[in-house]
Structures are given as structure tokens and as C-alpha cells.
Amino acid sequence: MYEHDVIVVGAGGAGLRAAIAADEEGADVAIVSKLHPVRSHTGAAEGGINAALREADSWEDHAYDTMKGSDYLADAPAAETLCKDSPKETIKLEHWGMAFSRDDDGRVSQRPFGGLSFPRTTYAGAETGHQLLHTMYEQLVKRGIKVYDEWHVTRLAVSDEEQPEDRTCHGIVAYDVQTGQVEGFRARNGVILATGGLGQVYDHTTNAVANTGDGVAMAYRAGAPMEDMEFIQFHPTTLPSTGVLITEGVRGEGGILYNEDGERFMFEYGYANNLGELASRDVVSRAELTEVNEGRGIEDEYVHLDMRHLGEERIIDRLENIIHLSEDFEGVNPLEAPMPVKPGQHYAMGGIETDENGETCIAGLYAAGECACASVHGGNRLGGNALPELIVFGKRAGHHAAGKDMKEAEITTGKVGDYETAEIESPVELGESGIGEDVVADGGAAADSGTATTGSDLVQRAVEDERQTIDHLLEKDDGIQHAEIRERVQKSMTQNVNVFREEDGLKQALRDIREARELYQDVFVGDKSRTFNTDLLQTLETRNILDIAEAITLGALARNEFRGAHWRKEYQERRDEKWLKHTLLSWNDGRPELWYKPVILEGENKTYEPKIRSY
Amino acid sequence: MSTQVPEQVEDESASETVSTGKQKRDAKKRERAERVQEQREVEAAEKARTADDTYHLKVFRYDPEVPEKQEPRFDDFYVPYKQGMTILDALMWARDHYDSSLTFRHSCRQAICGSDALFVNGSQRLGCKTQLSDLSEPVRVEPLPHADVVKDLVVDMEHFYDQMEAVEPYFQTNSLPDGELEEQRQTRENREKVKMSTRCIWCSACMSSCNIAAGDNEYLGPAAINKAYRFAMDEREGEDMKQRRLEILEQEHGVWRCQTQFSCTEVCPKDIPLTEHIQELKREAIKNNLKFW
Numbered sequence: 074m075y076e077h078d079v080i081v082v083g084a085g086g087a088g089l090r091a092a093i094a095a096d097e098e099g100a101d102v103a104i105v106s107k108l109h110p111v112r113s114h115t116g117a118a119e120g121g122i123n124a125a126l127r128e129a130d131s132w133e134d135h136a137y138d139t140m141k142g143s144d145y146l147a148d149a150p151a152a153e154t155l156c157k158d159s160p161k162e163t164i165k166l167e168h169w170g171m172a173f174s175r176d177d178d179g180r181v182s183q184r185p186f187g188g189l190s191f192p193r194t195t196y197a198g199a200e201t202g203h204q205l206l207h208t209m210y211e212q213l214v215k216r217g218i219k220v221y222d223e224w225h226v227t228r229l230a231v232s233d234e235e236q237p238e239d240r241t242c243h244g245i246v247a248y249d250v251q252t253g254q255v256e257g258f259r260a261r262n263g264v265i266l267a268t269g270g271l272g273q274v275y276d277h278t279t280n281a282v283a284n285t286g287d288g289v290a291m292a293y294r295a296g297a298p299m300e301d302m303e304f305i306q307f308h309p310t311t312l313p314s315t316g317v318l319i320t321e322g323v324r325g326e327g328g329i330l331y332n333e334d335g336e337r338f339m340f341e342y343g344y345a346n347n348l349g350e351l352a353s354r355d356v357v358s359r360a361e362l363t364e365v366n367e368g369r370g371i372e373d374e375y376v377h378l379d380m381r382h383l384g385e386e387r388i389i390d391r392l393e394n395i396i397h398l399s400e401d402f403e404g405v406n407p408l409e410a411p412m413p414v415k416p417g418q419h420y421a422m423g424g425i426e427t428d429e430n431g432e433t434c435i436a437g438l439y440a441a442g443e444c445a446c447a448s449v450h451g452g453n454r455l456g457g458n459a460l461p462e463l464i465v466f467g468k469r470a471g472h473h474a475a476g477k478d479m480k481e482a483e484i485t486t487g488k489v490g491d492y493e494t495a496e497i498e499s500p501v502e503l504g505e506s507g508i509g510e511d512v513v514a515d516g517g518a519a520a521d522s523g524t525a526t527t528g529s530d531l532v533q534r535a536v537e538d539e540r541q542t543i544d545h546l547l548e549k550d551d552g553i554q555h556a557e558i559r560e561r562v563q564k565s566m567t568q569n570v571n572v573f574r575e576e577d578g579l580k581q582a583l584r585d586i587r588e589a590r591e592l593y594q595d596v597f598v599g600d601k602s603r604t605f606n607t608d609l610l611q612t613l614e615t616r617n618i619l620d621i622a623e624a625i626t627l628g629a630l631a632r633n634e635f636r637g638a639h640w641r642k643e644y645q646e647r648r649d650e651k652w653l654k655h656t657l658l659s660w661n662d663g664r665p666e667l668w669y670k671p672v673i674l675e676g677e678n679k680t681y682e683p684k685i686r687s688y
Numbered sequence: 689m690s691t692q693v694p695e696q697v698e699d700e701s702a703s704e705t706v707s708t709g710k711q712k713r714d715a716k717k718r719e720r721a722e723r724v725q726e727q728r729e730v731e732a733a734e735k736a737r738t739a740d741d742t743y744h745l746k747v748f749r750y751d752p753e754v755p756e757k758q759e760p761r762f763d764d765f766y767v768p769y770k771q772g773m774t775i776l777d778a779l780m781w782a783r784d785h786y787d788s789s790l791t792f793r794h795s796c797r798q799a800i801c802g803s804d805a806l807f808v809n810g811s812q813r814l815g816c817k818t819q820l821s822d823l824s825e826p827v828r829v830e831p832l833p834h835a836d837v838v839k840d841l842v843v844d845m846e847h848f849y850d851q852m853e854a855v856e857p858y859f860q861t862n863s864l865p866d867g868e869l870e871e872q873r874q875t876r877e878n879r880e881k882v883k884m885s886t887r888c889i890w891c892s893a894c895m896s897s898c899n900i901a902a903g904d905n906e907y908l909g910p911a912a913i914n915k916a917y918r919f920a921m922d923e924r925e926g927e928d929m930k931q932r933r934l935e936i937l938e939q940e941h942g943v944w945r946c947q948t949q950f951s952c953t954e955v956c957p958k959d960i961p962l963t964e965h966i967q968e969l970k971r972e973a974i975k976n977n978l979k980f981w
């Protein structure tokens with residue numbers, strides 16, 4: 074068994090910042106990551122980091138924009154923390170040498186971004202995430218922080234008290250991808266989950282193949298609630314064959330969207346008579362899908378984004394990287410032909426419930442980055458607000474876990490104070506299917522700590538449980554393969570829990586997920602090798618995809634209103650009287666339990682009164 | 689190319705065999721599983737072969753633990769073609785429909801994570817950035833040459849990482865402004881100067897293509913030298929630090945090993961002018977009157 078003060082799971086922007094912060098506080102910290110740090114998907118971020126750096130700007134304005142953008146579902150203490158800390162943390166990156174783009178006076182450049190009242194998106198060309206990730210990894214190397222790379226974390230070692238609020242996290246269990254060994258990692262102070270996005274729940278996403286929501290699902294099964302899972306952001310212009318993102322910049326510069334009949338549908342069909350192609354992400358995504366659904370899509374799948382009329386010179390000057398993206402990933406030269414585009418899953422606003430110090434309701438368990446929900450983004454994330462979240466909350470979680478004295482959080486976690494429970498309405502059974510004895514179906518966390526008394530015992534028990542699960546999967550020699558199960562769920566989610574959500578479709582998705590869960594009882598791994606067995610790992614990930622898909626759909630079904638990125642056909646309005654509250658799902662012995670807690674709109678100096686979100 | 693099994697892996701698999709009884713059972717199970725798998729493959733392959741628009745891939749296979757794969761071999765896959773399909777897409781398709789044990793690293797699918805540098809039709813390329821339609825058939829897909837193969841298309845990256853980390857690959861300056869909100873300014877020109885060098889995604893294609901690196905295991909290699917270039921040319925680090933960096937690069941296995949063959953520059957998926965950077969560092973080193981090898 075390995076042992077450290079603080080264990081960070083994941084090495085994207087959030088995990089790296091958390092590890093550096095714990096190290097700053099003198100803790101013995103290690104990172105355990107299924108990918109080598111520089112392979113993390115933070116590297117894909119292009120646009121930039123929102124930070125109020127200039128004299129004419131203020132954190133208060135940034136907080137106002139963030140609350141408004143969230144459609145009043147962000148918690149003000151979290152949003153304000155983000156905006157207050159972001160300038161300092163952004164400049165810290167600069168002091169670590171990050172290659173930001175520069176103005177003539179040598180200061181870092183900032184650009185305007187959707188939903189911002191000031192051009193405060195600080196960037197490094199079209200590769201901000203790449204620069205951020207590598208800069209932070211450099212700091213890790215400098216500090217000599219230990220990384221267990223290509224170790225896939227499979228479960229948390231959490232004690233089994235009746236109420237999650239009474240539990241403690243003692244460590245994790247991980248699978249060494251190169252050798253096939255399952256080992257325990259005991260964390261003396263705490264475990265920080267920083268596992269990133271969950272885009273693989275959908276079959277078309279801008280997220281990486283590794284973004285399977287592992288941290289969210291593991292924490293959920295260990296008792297930490299998932300918050301606001303129904304809020305998924307879709308990006309309207311992604312390439313059909315890969316999901317590679319084509320920046321809003323193309324439309325900003327004057328790019329036009331056409332349907333199969335060559336109509337400029339944003340205007341001709343009245344989706345956005347004023348803004349046209351420049352309408353918000355969700356409006357454009359819905360318009361595109363409507364075109365396809367009504368038979369005006371190209372190959373029944375996508376629409377065209379044309380920028381040829383801008384002229385070669387202007388395109389090369391301002392959008393050069395788009396030419397490469399389109400050629401390399403779609404085989405289309407956008408100087409000669411329009412680019413095919415369609416909406417794709419992009420970002421999960423929801424995640425593991427935390428407070429503004431990254432703490433969950435389980436002692437010693439933290440979360441930061443896209444896998445966490447503090448909540449900063451509420452119903453909708455503003456472009457450029459995720460990267461600052463990584464560095465601000467990654468750092469806070471790292472400091473807290475290392476024992477630094479910090480101001481007590483204002484946000485509460487777990488079922489305390491003012492919460493309300495609710496009934497779930499579902500056409501099928503939820504959660505684990507009936508075959509409870511099956512090892513594969515087991516809760517995932519050390520739900521059963523048996524006679525374990527010390528933290529190490531508990532971790533050891535969890536290791537043994539995991540070894541059993543893995544042996545079982547490798548020994549079973551026929552059944553169904555994960556790829557088929559995964560594909561079914563991804564298709565159904567894309568079909569039914571997309572930018573359009575109707576009651577019937579949502580119920581259909583629940584049925585499909587149920588079916589997939591039952592199939593999963595019979596899952597088998599074709600590859601029997603212990604060496605670099607990606608078949609096995611994807612099989613384990615598929616389990617997480619199932620739990621998360623169900624949570625997204627349940628939240629979407631429960632929330633009968635239209636807020637932020639969540640659109641419901643039957644309820645076309647935001648309903649503040651009923652829904653100024655967060656959706657939470659807890660794992661109660663294998664069954665999801667739904668409850669709500671009020672959103673906090675009271676900030677440090679003011680209350681953010683809900684207004685219509687129009688731009 | 690080397691298909692040598694890293695010793696450690698062999699040890700692990702040996703210690704895994706608990707009892708001979710279990711071993712036998714496992715072997716039987718494995719056999720049965722393989723038969724089922726084979727059956728599936730045959731059926732799917734038959735379907736694809738008879739379709740018109742397919743691509744023929746010949747993919748390198750090796751697994752130190754699976755008896756039939758201990759001897760490296762090539763497997764044929766026929767993958768139905770879709771507009772825009774890349775090598776990575778084709779591999780994923782083959783894995784998900786024919787053989788779930790086909791193993792390769794990949795994550796971002798957009799040339800930014802650097803996981804899937806492969807040897808395709810005889811040159812180093814990123815799988816996700818290579819359109820099938822640009823290649824002649826059958827498309828040969830092999831692991832990166834000059835690295836130990838772990839399994840199928842996966843190679844051991846440790847040596848590459850060690851070299852990257854040997855050049856003090858982190859920013860070092862002693863002229864930071866006092867305030868934590870105060871920026872350390874940099875001219876646009878200087879940022880432009882280091883820009884290309886910061887684009888490296890650690891894919892190791894360059895290292896794999898380099899003859900010198902193949903012959904001298906201690907040679908830092910193009911990517912690590914480029915990483916050092918990124919800092920040496922950054923005006924914010926100051927002259928003393930630059931001196932120190934040039935000293936690191938001047939060591940026996942540093943810049944002077946490069947024989948300007950340009951193979952690294954040709955394969956770099958991020959279009960980094962690696963050879964030029966190395967040449968420039970050589971000139972800087974001479975300018976600094978350092979002794980050289």
C-alpha cells in the first residue's frame with residue numbers, strides 16, 4: 074500500500090493546481106492519474122481565462138456576469154470567490170512563465186467573450202489550455218511532486234456510517250495500467266478528485282475519450298451527492314466526425330450557417346431575427362437540430378458553416394487554425410467548401426457537491442475542476458470561466474486538504490439545514506439492478522467495510538473488493554462487450570437528453586439506461602491480458618457512464634422549467650418561485666434519492682436579484 | 689525496431705501465477721474466450737471485406753502475456769470508410785467491432801494530448817491527425833520505432849519523459865515584480881520568438897524519427913532541446929539563467945550531437961522548426977564562448 078498526506082486524483086489543470094497547493098503547505102502529496110499529466114483534456118481549451126485584471130474592470134462586475142450567465146442558479150459565495158481569486162491566480166501562472174499573448178506594453182492580452190461586460194478573457198493564442206497545462210506540469214516537475222501516471226483509480230475507500238455526512242475518506246484504490254496490479258493508496262489527510270468532464274456519456278462531444286466522469290461516479294457511489302447534473306452545455310459548431318470544436322470566432326467574424334437548401338435558417342426560419350448566427354450557444358444549437366429534425370439537414374445530420382465570403386486573406390489572418398482543424402479532422406478545406414457542423418456536448422455544469430473550499434460532505438474527500446459543482450456555473454457556464462475555476466478551486470482544495478487554516482465555507486454540503494426531499498418519477502426501476510450479489514454490480518465504494526477499523530484496513534478491504542471485481546471481469550469468458558452497451562447509452566442520451574428535452578424522450582432514455590444496466594450484468598472483457606488492458610478499463614468506465622447518464626436524465630425529468638442550458642418542451646419558462654434550488658442525487662444503497670437545496674443569491678455586499686437573461 | 693519486453697512486466701506476470709490449477713483453468717478460459725472472439729472477428733471481417741468502401745489496415749500486434757501474441761505479427765482489418773475518417777477513427781472502429789484487445793493510447797482526438805504518435809506507412813504521424821484518404825493501401829500501422837513496445841501500438845514513454853525532464857524544464861527567473869497582481873512584462877516580439885517552441889505536445893514522434901537518438905540513448909533529443917530553447921530564448925529569465933541553460937545543452941549528449949538531418953522537423957505534428965531551434969542554440973553556445981565537444 075502506498076501512503077501520502079494528500080492524494081490528488083487527476084492531473085488536468087485542477088489536479089495539478091491542487092497538488093502544487095498542497096505542496097506549498099508542506100504536505101506530502103502525490104497525484105494518481107490514468108493519463109500522463111500533459112495528456113489531460115485541459116490542453117484542449119482554446120479561448121482563455123476570465124480574470125478582472127484591469128483598472129476599469131472589477132471582480133464585482135465579473136461576479137455579476139457570472140451570476141446572470143448562470144441564470145441565477147450559481148451560489149453567490151462560490152461565484153464571488155472565483156472572481157475575487159482569479160486575477161491573483163492568473164498572474165501566478167504568468168509568474169510561472171506561462172506564454173500569454175501580449176499587448177504592446179508587454180502586459181497580458183485580454184479579449185471579449187460572450188456574456189462578459191468587459192473584455193477580461195486572458196489568453197495565450199488559440200491554445201490557452203495547452204499553455205496552462207504545460208506551465209503547471211513544469212511547476213510539478215520543479216517541485217518533484219510524485220505522479221503515479223497511467224494508474225486508473227477505480228474506487229474510493231470511505232467508511233460506511235449510515236449518513237454520508239458522518240463518513241470519512243481514507244484513500245483510493247487504483248489499477249496500474251502497465252502491469253495490471255490493483256493497489257491501495259492511503260491518504261492521511263484527504264483525497265482530492267479532479268477527474269474532469271463526462272462528455273463520453275454522449276456519442277458526440279468536444280471532450281476527450283478519457284472524460285468518462287469517473288470521479289463523479291465514484292464519489293456518488295461513496296455517498297457524496299451529485300448536484301445539478303441536468304445542466305449540460307452543448308456547443309453549436311463542432312465537426313461531425315470527431316466533435317472537434319470550431320470556435321465562435323468564425324461566426325463572430327461573419328461566418329454564416331446554411332441548411333441543405335442553402336437557406337440562412339437563423340433568419341429565414343426566425344430562430345434569432347436580431348442576432349442570427351451570433352445568438353447564444355443554446356439557441357443556435359436548438360436551431361440546427363430543428364433543421365435536421367425537419368429534414369433540412371445535410372445527410373440528415375449536420376448544417377454548413379460557411380466563411381468563404383470573408384476572403385482568404387482575412388481568414389488566414391484571423392482564423393488560420395480553423396483551416397487546419399477542418400482539414401485535419403474533417404478533410405474539408407474551408408477556403409473551398411463550407412464546413413459541416415453540428416451541436417456537441419461540451420461541458421458539465423453539475424458534478425460532485427462541494428463548498429467553496431472544495432470539501433464534500435464526506436470528511437477528507439474533496440473535488441475541484443469540472444468534476445465538482447461548487448456551484449460557480451449554475452444553469453450555464455460562461456466561456457472562459459472554467460479555466461479560472463481549475464486554478465482557484467484546485468488551489469483552495471489543495472490548501473484545505475493540507476491543513477491550512479481557512480475561512481469556514483458559507484455553502485453547506487450534504488443534508489443539513491434547509492433541504493427538501495422529493496419523489497422520483499420514473500417508468501422503470503433505477504440504480505443497480507436486482508442482481509445485488511453480483512460483484513460487478515457492487516456499490517463501488519467500500520460500502521461494506523466489515524470489521525475494518527483503521528484507515529489502512531479500510532483501504533485494504535477496498536483493494537480486495539476491487540481485485541475481486543477485476544478478477545471476475547477477466548474470468549468471465551462470454552457475454553456482452555462494453556462497447557455495445559456504451560454505444561446504446563450514448564445514442565439514447567444524444568437522442569433524448571440533448572438540447573431538446575421532452576417528457577417522453579426523457580422517460581425513453583431511462584428505459585434505455587435500465588436496459589443497458591441489465592446488459593452490463595453480463596458484461597465481459599475479451600482481452601484477458603494484464604498488460605495495458607484498455608478493454609478492461611473501458612468496461613469499468615462504462616459503469617460510470619451508466620450512473621451519470623441516469624443522473625442527468627433524472628435531473629432533467631425532475632426540473633420542469635426552462636433555465637440556462639436546460640430546455641423543457643412542456644415548460645417554456647424559468648420558474649423562479651419553484652426552482653431557485655439545486656437538484657441533488659444521493660446514492661442510497663444503490664438507489665438514487667432526489668432532494669433539493671436552495672440556491673444562495675446573497676453575495677458579500679449584495680443580493681443578485683434574478684433578471685431575465687437576455688443579451 | 690525493438691520488440692523487447694521490458695523486464696519488469698515479465699516479473700509481474702510471473703508472480704501472478706498463484707497455483708498451477710488456477711493457471712490451467714485460466715488458460716482454458718482464455719482459449720474459449722479467444723475462440724468466441726475469433727468467431728466474431730471472422731464474421732465482422734467477412735461483412736466488411738465484401739462491402740465496397742473499406743480501408744485495409746495491417747496492424748502490428750504484440751502482447752508479452754498472450755501466447756499467440758508473444759511473437760509479433762500483423763493483423764488485417766477492413767474498416768468501412770466514412771468521410772473525414774482518420775487513422776485513429778479506423779483503429780477505434782476495428783477495436784470496437786472486431787477485436788476489443790487491440791491496444792493503443794489515445795484521448796483528445798484533436799492533436800493536443802500527444803498520445804497517439806504511430807508509425808504509419810513508414811513515417812511517424814499522429815493517428816488522430818492523419819486522414820485515411822491521404823494514405824495508400826494497405827495502411828501499415830506500427831508502434832513508434834526505437835522504443836520498447838509494451839503491447840500492440842503502445843510503447844514505453846519513460847525514456848522520453850526522462851529526457852524532457854533532464855533540461856530543468858521549468859521557468860526560472862529572479863526578476864519577478866513584487867506585487868502578486870503585477871505582471872512580469874514581456875515584449876510581443878519575444879513571445880513570438882518562443883511561440884512555436886511552446887507548442888510541443890510531447891508525442892515523441894521526433895525522438896522516434898531521429899537516427900542519433902536511436903544510436904545514443906543519452907542524447908537529449910529534439911523535443912527536450914526544444915523545451916530548453918523555449919526557456920533559453922525567453923527574455924524574462926535573464927542572461928545568467930540563459931548561460932546556465934546553454935551549459936546544460938552543451939554537454940556531451942546535447943546540441944552538438946545533432947547532425948541536421950531534419951527528420952524531426954519533418955515529422956513534428958505541431959510544425960515546430962526543431963532543427964532550426966537546435967542550430968540556433970549551437971550558435972548561441974558559440975557566441976557565449978563555451979567549450980564544446
Ligand SMILES: Cc1cc2nc3c(=O)[nH]c(=O)nc-3n(C[C@H](O)[C@H](O)[C@H](O)COP(=O)(O)OP(=O)(O)OC[C@H]3O[C@@H](n4cnc5c(N)ncnc54)[C@H](O)[C@@H]3O)c2cc1C
Nearest residue numbers: 083084085086087107108115120121226269442443459460
Ligand atoms: C474543446 C474545449 C475547449 C474549451 N475551452 C475553454 C476555454 O477557452 N476557457 C475555459 O475556461 N474553459 C474551456 N473549456 C473547459 C475546460 O477546458 C475544462 O472544463 C477543464 O479543462 C477541465 O479541467 P479538469 O482539470 O477538471 O479536468 P481534465 O483536464 O479533463 O483532467 C482530468 C484528469 O483526471 C484524470 N482522471 C480521470 N479519471 C480518472 C481515473 N479514473 N483515475 C485516475 N485519473 C483519472 C485524467 O487522467 C486527467 O488527468 C473547454 C473545454 C473543451 C473540451
Ligand code: SF4
Nearest residue numbers: 888889891892894956
Ligand atoms: S517537438 Fe513535435 S514531434 Fe517532438 S514531441 Fe514535441 S510535438 Fe511531438
Ligand code: FES
Nearest residue numbers: 796797801802816
Ligand atoms: S488522440 Fe490526442 S493527440 Fe491524437
